Amino acid sequence: MSQEPAGTGTGWLDPALLERLGGLELAARLVVEGLRGGAHRAPFPGRGEDFHRHRAYQQGDDLRYLDWKLLARTDRPWIREYRESTTLRCWILVDATLSMGYRGSGGATKLRTAALVAAVLAHLMLEGGDAVGIAALGEEPALLLPPRNRVDQRKEILRILELLEPRGGHPLGPALDRVGEVLPRRGRVVVLSDLLEEDTEGVLAALGRLASRGDEVVVIQLLTPEERGEAPLPPAFYADPEHPGEGRPATPGGDAAFREGVARFTRQLEEGCRGRGVEFVRLDVGEDPVTPLAEWLRRRGPR
Amino acid sequence: MLSFALPWVAVAGGVLGLIPLLLHFLVRRPPARADLPTARFLTPDPRTRVALDRRPRDLLLLLLRVLFLLLLGMGLAGPRLVLERSGTATWVLLDTSPGMAPVWEEALAAAREVLAGVEGDARLLAPGTAAGEIPLGPFLDGEPVPPPEATGGGGYLEQLRDLRRRLEAEQGLDSVEVVLVTRPRREAWTPGLGGVRDRLYPGALRVVAVGDEVVATGPSLGEGAAVPSAPALVVRPGGEIGPYVEAALEALGREVEVALPGESGPPDAPGRLRVFPAGSDARGALEAASLGDTVIVEAGHPLGPEAPPLWEVAGGLPPGPGSAVLLAEEVRVPGAALLPGGPVHGVRIPLTGEDGRPAAAAVPSGQGCVVVAGFRLEGGELPLQPGYPRLLEALASACLHPSRGEGALDRGALEILGGRGLAARVGLEGLSPGEGRDLSRWFLLAALLLAILEALLGYRRP
Numbered sequence: 052m053s054q055e056p057a058g059t060g061t062g063w064l065d066p067a068l069l070e071r072l073g074g075l076e077l078a079a080r081l082v083v084e085g086l087r088g089g090a091h092r093a094p095f096p097g098r099g100e101d102f103h104r105h106r107a108y109q110q111g112d113d114l115r116y117l118d119w120k121l122l123a124r125t126d127r128p129w130i131r132e133y134r135e136s137t138t139l140r141c142w143i144l145v146d147a148t149l150s151m152g153y154r155g156s157g158g159a160t161k162l163r164t165a166a167l168v169a170a171v172l173a174h175l176m177l178e179g180g181d182a183v184g185i186a187a188l189g190e191e192p193a194l195l196l197p198p199r200n201r202v203d204q205r206k207e208i209l210r211i212l213e214l215l216e217p218r219g220g221h222p223l224g225p226a227l228d229r230v231g232e233v234l235p236r237r238g239r240v241v242v243l244s245d246l247l248e249e250d251t252e253g254v255l256a257a258l259g260r261l262a263s264r265g266d267e268v269v270v271i272q273l274l275t276p277e278e279r280g281e282a283p284l285p286p287a288f289y290a291d292p293e294h295p296g297e298g299r300p301a302t303p304g305g306d307a308a309f310r311e312g313v314a315r316f317t318r319q320l321e322e323g324c325r326g327r328g329v330e331f332v333r334l335d336v337g338e339d340p341v342t343p344l345a346e347w348l349r350r351r352g353p354r
Numbered sequence: 355m356l357s358f359a360l361p362w363v364a365v366a367g368g369v370l371g372l373i374p375l376l377l378h379f380l381v382r383r384p385p386a387r388a389d390l391p392t393a394r395f396l397t398p399d400p401r402t403r404v405a406l407d408r409r410p411r412d413l414l415l416l417l418l419r420v421l422f423l424l425l426l427g428m429g430l431a432g433p434r435l436v437l438e439r440s441g442t443a444t445w446v447l448l449d450t451s452p453g454m455a456p457v458w459e460e461a462l463a464a465a466r467e468v469l470a471g472v473e474g475d476a477r478l479l480a481p482g483t484a485a486g487e488i489p490l491g492p493f494l495d496g497e498p499v500p501p502p503e504a505t506g507g508g509g510y511l512e513q514l515r516d517l518r519r520r521l522e523a524e525q526g527l528d529s530v531e532v533v534l535v536t537r538p539r540r541e542a543w544t545p546g547l548g549g550v551r552d553r554l555y556p557g558a559l560r561v562v563a564v565g566d567e568v569v570a571t572g573p574s575l576g577e578g579a580a581v582p583s584a585p586a587l588v589v590r591p592g593g594e595i596g597p598y599v600e601a602a603l604e605a606l607g608r609e610v611e612v613a614l615p616g617e618s619g620p621p622d623a624p625g626r627l628r629v630f631p632a633g634s635d636a637r638g639a640l641e642a643a644s645l646g647d648t649v650i651v652e653a654g655h656p657l658g659p660e661a662p663p664l665w666e667v668a669g670g671l672p673p674g675p676g677s678a679v680l681l682a683e684e685v686r687v688p689g690a691a692l693l694p695g696g697p698v699h700g701v702r703i704p705l706t707g708e709d710g711r712p713a714a715a716a717v718p719s720g721q722g723c724v725v726v727a728g729f730r731l732e733g734g735e736l737p738l739q740p741g742y743p744r745l746l747e748a749l750a751s752a753c754l755h756p757s758r759g760e761g762a763l764d765r766g767a768l769e770i771l772g773g774r775g776l777a778a779r780v781g782l783e784g785l786s787p788g789e790g791r792d793l794s795r796w797f798l799l800a801a802l803l804l805a806i807l808e809a810l811l812g813y814r815r816p
Contacts, residue, residue, distance in 0.1 A: 284388075288387045289387075290389065
């Protein structure tokens with residue numbers, strides 16, 4: 052049951068199978084190793100990767116950043132300084148509302164896929180020297196784990212992601228503002244959500260506020276092919292799980308307007324994000340969510 | 355052809371099978387609900403609600419349920435697969451009992467006349483002949499057929515039984531019409547014989563009578579029969595026989611004289627009925643019989659030291675109480691205690707036990723008759739049975755009344771036959787409930803498989 056993600060040059064097992072075998076940790080680790088095996092440039096470069104300048108060595112400097120080549124040439128110790136001389140603080144906000152509990156034909160729920168993606172991104176960012184924290188959105192926004200780069204941070208992140216369950220339907224906009232409040236300086240915010248909000252403008256405004264003060268904001272929208280109208284669904288009485296009283300009888304399989312409506316909504320979101328300096332990524336929650344993730348990371352490259 | 359032992363059960367299964375069908379159309383279930391986070395982009399389709407109510411995907415489940423109930427009903431109704439048969443046959447049964455000898459040619463002519471008017475398959479059966487069947491071609495061309503032997507053919511019931519066996523073995527016939535060519539005889543018959551006849555052969559018989567009616571001599575065993583006039587002499591020994599024999603014979607209209615042990619009664623009154631119970635001195639019984647008396651001797655008592663051994667065990671008789679003797683095939687007289695012993699071969703058998711073994715033997719002797727009863731005349735509950743008088747009468751008339759083996763077709767039998775009014779066409783499957791191949795377990799197995807499939811599909815469908 053192996054599949055070859057496009058462009059990575061690696062192969063790995065079905066993530067759903069990985070999860071069943073060893074949980075989120077194993078799945079995330081193998082995905083990361085697969086990415087690493089493709090000799091990608093780190094998509095989230097951290098300390099030591101973004102060189103700024105050399106300066107003279109001063110007493111107490113970290114010898115890990117001593118430029119030994121320059122020392123050999125000049126006989127004088129020089130320290131390599133990077134653009135971000137301090138650790139980048141990153142928040143990964145996982146939407147854990149009821150709509151994220153939807154399971155398409157691929158087998159995994161959107162929340163589970165989001166957790167896998169969050170685990171992979173956290174792993175990569177921690178490897179890059181960033182401090183990563185986890186926030187979740189359910190009935191209320193919850194800042195579950197502050198950003199750190201400690202030895203056990205990855206394990207803590209995985210533990211939190213494993214325990215996430217879909218509940219509630221708190222709006223995303225206020226949650227983003229809450230994350231912005233605790234992010235004291237420029238940092239990175241990665242949002243994993245289906246973005247199926249009633250107040251879409253509120254969400255875009257909150258994203259814009261984060262981006263305008265210099266935060267790196269990445270929005271990853273997760274939708275299944277069924278939600279996009281790209282997979283057949285039988286006639287039934289359909290309702291948004293966050294609004295169960297507003298259902299309607301429909302036949303999605305023959306509803307072209309449904310497909311077009313979702314596509315239009317997604318386009319509007321993407322345009323709104325890009326217009327506000329927010330990176331927008333569409334991730335299909337199908338049978339293989341890892342391939343599109345790998346594709347995105349490959350295209351992203353270092354920043 | 356599929357036949358059912360209990361057709362109403364099959365019909366009930368079919369009716370029950372309509373219930374899921376009615377429920378499918380009458381019961382409106384709410385449509386299936388499903389979550390879809392992007393539901394707000396769906397175009398509401400009111401027609402979907404009606405389509406969802408009908409749930410066309412449930413038609414398979416509906417069909418399975420209907421079939422299950424139908425097969426269950428059919429399986430419990432005792433289905434049998436009967437080989438397809440076609441056509442109708444007419445079988446002419448020639449009575450070959452000895453009484454037919456004087457009217458044999460007339461019977462043959464009648465049979466030819468019947469066969470000439472038959473359309474379809476026809477056969478001519480003559481149980482008393484060597485082959486049992488007479489070829490039609492030469493017969494219709496006038497080829498003579500010799501009359502049967504004196505003991506040929508068997509009785510009426512035996513002939514019907516043989517006919518049924520032959521029909522059961524035949525293939526390719528939808529129904530058989532039997533035409534019985536016989537000579538009517540007025541002899542004793544019992545109404546219950548009609549049920550025996552139906553059991554042996556449930557089809558209809560058309561009777562063609564030939565010759566004059568024969569009135570048999572001797573007393574009748576039927577109700578209200580002629581009263582015999584010969585007096586009866588009961589020899590009462592040391593208490594073996596009580597008042598029952600005497601009372602029964604008196605009820606039959608006989609004059610009963612009771613002789614003390616050692617007494618043989620008036621010597622100058624031949625033609626009497628003498629009853630010698632076991633333990634009495636029956637010396638001189640043979641002499642009395644030769645003079646014209648009918649002597650009934652209870653078994654176990656020798657008829658004098660020089661008497662020939664009338665009882666020779668031929669297979670023996672079941673000893674002990676609780677057995678019964680057959681007055682006729684339909685009349686059983688329980689309570690008789692059969693004693694060891696049996697008749698010699700060749701004597702007439704007026705009575706048999708339930709197992710068909712002789713219960714009494716009658717040997718003509720001179721002008722009279724010696725009847726040896728292989729059971730106690732007043733044993734157990736025997737005297738209290740309704741058939742007890744007739745049992746004694748059968749013994750008393752043993753030498754006068756033909757043995758049961760020489761089945762005569764009497765007027766009573768003809769009346770029973772002619773008055774039945776059964777359908778002229780009777781399918782072979784009606785002869786025996788056991789005809790055909792039993793399919794019930796296959797129907798029930800199919801119903802079980804359908805039930806399992808329905809349960810699996812119903813579980814998987816939301």
